[in-house]
Every structure is written in structure tokens, then in C-alpha cells.
Amino acid sequence: MSELLVDVEHEQGAFRLAADFAAPAGVTALFGRSGSGKTTLVRIIGGLVRPRRGRVVVAGETLVDTARGIAVPPHRRRIGFVFQEGRLFPHLTVRQNLLFGRWFAPRREPGTEPDAIVDLLGLGHILHRRPGALSGGETQRVAIGRALLAKPRLLLMDEPLAALDDARRAEILPFIARLRDEAGVPIVYVSHARAEVAQLADTVVLMEDGRVTAAGPAAGILAASAAG
């Protein structure tokens, strides 16, 4: 069964987005040049942008259906969002940032324990710091942990490494790979970097000028797009 079904159309100024794809479990990469509509698409999935027309279904629940007037607000979607710039709360410590979503997540829902996330992302030594005192790589790791601890049904990552230099990127990629293998949450990963996509993705959705031009298992799509 697909974890995520998307079939939407949207306009933003002169830009037109018309995307239709399904994502199975594992990491699905939205891959394409900047300006191809990837970010708008994840913002629609997360509920930050309301599409002009279409449907979004996550784990069998319809979150958006413009024909039926359904548009679940972001705070009821239980979709984690890791932004490019981290967006940690500056007035809270790392620990408080991590536990933020825990207060709002359904208590009985199974989810990864905070200690396990702290271990997984290597955050033990910075729990008492404030975001202002973190490096870019640490900030992104905390942002990932924070999103995971809200017990999301789906994790959206919008170019989480784009603001980092190569060394920091190399430092975080293994963490995300571990996340994919251990956390069991389906991930939609937006990127324009082929290397990241090749290392992380199970499924690739190739985007160009607001349309999906190809979708399928990572190896095949990446090989075809390299040849073309």
C-alpha cells in the first residue's frame, strides 16, 4: 500500500504545478532543479500551502480533497517537517525543542523514545544548549529529532542539507540513512543534489517545470536521468 498519494494542481503567479505520484514506505526523493516545484509540493503535503485543486492522502486518511472541501490544518496532520533553515525555537533549549511536539502527539501512539532519538542523532552532549549556540549541522540534527519525536506518520525534509557545507553534509547524511533504516517512518526527501538522492532514496520522483517527468525505484530513475 502507498503511504502517500498526491494528485494536485496549483498556480503561484506564472508558475504552474501539476503533480501526481504515490510514495511507498522508505525514502521517496523529490528530485529536480531548483524552481521545479519540489518545495511547493512538500508544502502542500504538509498543509502550509493549500492547492488550487486536488487530493493528498496519507496512510489512508484524506488530508486534502478540494472537491469535497477537505483541508486538514497542519497541526492535525501529524506530518513532520524538517525545514532547510532548521527553525528551532530560540527561547527553548535543545531538550525543550526536541520534546516540543511530544506534548501534542497522541499519547498511546507508538513512537520512538526520546532517548533513542538522542542516541540516533548524537545529541546527548548538546541537550542543555540553546539554538543560538549550535553549529549548522547540530541545528539540522535537532530539527530532525524534533520532527521525529512528534510521532509523525510521514516525515517531510525540504532540502535539509542545502544550507550546510560539504563537511557538515557528510556528517549528517549517515544519520538520515540510519533514520531511514531504524525509525520506520516514511520520508519524503526534497533535494537537487544527485549524490544525496543516490545515497538515501528508495524511490525517486523526478520533477521538471512543475511536473512529474518520471517516478519509480531509485536506481532506474537516476540512471535514466543521467543518460538523458
Added chain:
Amino acid sequence: MPDWPWPGDWLRPEEWTALRLSLLVAATATAGSLVPGIAVAFLLARGRFWGKTVLDMLVHLPLILPPVVTGYLLLIGFGRRGPIGAFLAEHLGIVLSFRWTGAALACAVMGFPLLVRAIRLSIEAVDRKLEQAAGTLGANPAWVFAIVTLPLILPGIIVGLILCFAKAMGEFGATITFVSNIPGETQTLPSAIYTFTQVPGGEAGALRLALVSIVVSMAALVLSEALARGVSRRLAG
């Protein structure tokens, strides 16, 4: 007994009364303005509605009007026979004219623009992307306000409160016009100083109260600096 005079001896009883009354009036005016001040600041910073410019003008009017005019308008509106004053007296038993509560209202009106301005600026400086992130973590808009927006605008709220309090401590024109200058009821520090300057031999009293005013204002300023610095340090991490 210590040699130095206990502060109670520095001031005469009626001067103490004026100081206590001033503090009560200013504290009441400031406390009462807080919630409406945050609400109006939010409307002005984030709202998009018809009449926003009018609201903005109304809030700021006491800054530019002669205080006597503001006091006179309050007298017309909230006096015993004024439309609002009559209603309050008849239905709620609240009388403002010639009472210390009226002085608090006058001070609140005069301090309100300063409070709103400081809070509004801090709201406009809040990164809305943080509020969006809080939403994706499951917080509904009320929670987002309470645990993200409010702590982030705290420095602005503190500055606004202190400005409002200082303005209320010094308010004279609107207060004396609306509630007069009744010792023990509406005679605040500025009114008492004014009274001293109008009677022969009042110079010493006027000077003492002027010193008290300076001390109170400086204390408020120092306190606000310390609080604002403490809060910003927390925000900076």
C-alpha cells in the same frame, strides 16, 4: 533606632498619600492595559481588516492631542452624565469621575499608545516561520501563541509596560481635567507638585516630591533595562 531618618520621616503624610496613590493609579492603569494592549498590537501588526487605519489613529491620538483635550473627552464620555459614565454607574455601580479609578483610566488612555507601539514592533519582528514550524509539530494556533509567540515578544511587552507605567506616573493634564485634584482620592504626584507650586512656602514640598518622582522613574527605567537584558540574553542563547 538608627541615626538616619526612616524614609517615612522624609515626607509628610499627605505627600506619602500622593506617592502611594500615584503608584496605585499607575500600576492599575498598566495592569489593566496589558491584555487589551497585546490584543490591539496583534490586530495592528497582523490583522487585515477594514478600519485598521482608524484603529491605529484612535490608539495614537492621545500621543498628539493636548492632554487637557483627552481629559475633557473622558469627562464628557465617562462623567456621571456622560453616555458611558451614566451606563457604568447605573448598571454596574462603577463611578469613575473624581475617583482614583478615573485617574487610572486617564493614565491608561495616555500610556496605551506607548504600550501598543512597543508590543507591536516586537510582534512584527517575530519570525513567522517559527510559528509555522510549531504548527507542523502539532500545536494549534492558541498553543503557538502561548508557547512560541508570547515568549518571543516578552522583551517588547516588558518595555511597553515600563513605558506605560512611567507615562502613568507622570500623567497630569488628562488626569486633573477628568478627575480633578482631590487629596487622598485623585491627587497624584504631579498634581501634588502642581498644588505645592501654587501656594506660598510650598517650594520645599514641591522639591521633595520632584525628587521622589525622579527616583521612581529612574527605578522603573533601571528595572526595565535589567529585565529586557535578561530576557534577550535568554533568547540569544
